[in-house]
Amino acid sequence: MEAGQLFDEKAKQGLELLLHHYWILRAKQPEWYQLIREREKVLRRYISDKFGLRLIVHQYFIKLEKIPVEPEGWMGIQDFQEQMDYAIFCCALSFLEGKAVEEQFLLSELCQDLQGDYPGELPLDWTLYTHRKSLIRVMKVLLDFQLIRVVDGDIARFDHNEEQEVLYEATVYSRYFMRTYPDDFSAYRHWEELLESDWKMNQEDERRKRVYRKLFFSPGLQRGEQQDLDFHYIRNFRNRLSEDIEEHSDYTLHIYKNTAFLSTAEPRQYHKVFPTNQAVSDLILQLSWYMHQQPERFQPNESGQVLLTKSEFERMVEELRQQFQQGWSKAFREKSVSAVCADMLGEMKYWMMAEADEAFIRIRPLAGVLAGQYPKDFQEGTANE
Incomplete structure (x- = not known):
């Protein structure tokens, strides 16, 4: 069998890249792009079979359209x-849909167009x-996604001066950012209909x-009601799931009474993992340990x-x-206690x-999986610093 037909280490790496990047741009990541192209058939088959998702391979980019089962607040654009x-x-x-590739436009032109199209109750006032x-x-997000590029000027100056001009250029990627839908987008009346249309095809x-x-696509999966069919599936097919996930990725499946999640022993630079390097992670680990001590x-x-x-949480x-x-x-x-909380x-x-x-704060099972505390002599160490 040809190498491109086997789900080997290159295919595992390709799946990893697709899962953790919005898209792979040929001009920016040529090695990643080539790797995925070489394993395109086996990746497309696995992604379709296990996830029911589309793998789009374009001459300029490769994109896995990642559609969640249930949208969560943290899934949004973090800079917004x-x-x-939004x-x-x-x-x-x-606005960019109407621009040709490499067509240039001024910030003032965009501002005027936005004022005409903005759907809010109150109009935009620059x-x-x-x-x-x-x-x-x-504009920062548009630049980060490579949908536009700056030809001349600095958007930061728009902060203090609404007359500030910047010259931009539309890129080839701008018309491919939005995913395609089986029906006319204007026919959908509610976001839930977008998810329903996806499952009709899966x-x-x-x-x-x-x-x-x-x-x-999520930090963890929590068992909902007693008849949670998704969690029931995980419990019933835990061995098969574990073997398949470990064979096709570097993740390990963990299943507890009320939660399940994936972990990795060697996080990559682009991974978002818990605990993070931020101090707030230490506090959350201490909170978990503290609760475990008082069942x-x-x-x-x-x-x-x-x-x-x-x-009670503040106390x-x-x-x-x-x-x-x-x-x-x-x-x-x-910080004050309320600010820390x-x-x-x-x-x-x-x-x-x-x-x-x-009224209430619900601490979910995933919070109890990891716990941490300072060593017993930590006070001596801080005193000697």
Whole structure:
């Protein structure tokens, strides 16, 4: 059998690259592009069979259209801060649709077009600082995705001057950023219809494809109700899943009573893994350890979640501060308890370790998988620094 037909180490590397990058640009990553092209057939077959996803191979790029089972807040564009950012971004994509490859345009031309297309209740007003900052964030993302390039000028100056000009150029990638849909996009009335249209084309082995997407596209998978069919599938086919995942990737499947997730022993530079190098990860590990030490106080429900009021969560963090703050970073030592709680909760939501509403905070099972504490002599070490 030819090398291109085998799922070998090159194919594993190709799958890894596709899973962790929006797209592979031939001009920017020629070696990655060539590697995937050499293993295109076996990758396309595996991705279609296990994930039910499209692998697009273009002369300028390669793209795996990654469609989640359930959209999560952390799946958005991390540089965006407001709904306005997304609205302007979509309007900018529409503007670029009308531009030829390498056609140049001025920032003022784009600004005028955005004002005409913007769907918000209040119109865009470039004399407003918040609107200009939103556009700056959008232009940065367009540049990061290689949808445009700067010919002359600096968008940062638009921060203080709405008359600032920048000359841009549309790239060949700008018309391929949005994924294609089976029906006219305007026919969809709700985002859920977009997901439903995808599953209509993936009815064969739908359960398996749902499970693979959840495991590979999310930090972890939590058992929902008693009859959670996705989690039930993982429990029933755990051996087959583990063997297949380890054979085709560098990940290991871990399954607990209420959660399942993938881990890697050797994270790559472009991986997002927990714990991170940020100090907030240390606090979350300490929180997990602290809860493990008091099982009577923190009893999980049937789904493995620990339900806390916001005041209970703050009290727990205050207790952690009193016990460990000598080892905390200077920034966290100086913050108020409520500010520390906000940072921790935001990070835990990102990693699907917690969810919150106006009344309660739910610590999810994934938060209890890893725990950590300082060594017993850490206070001596900090005192000697």
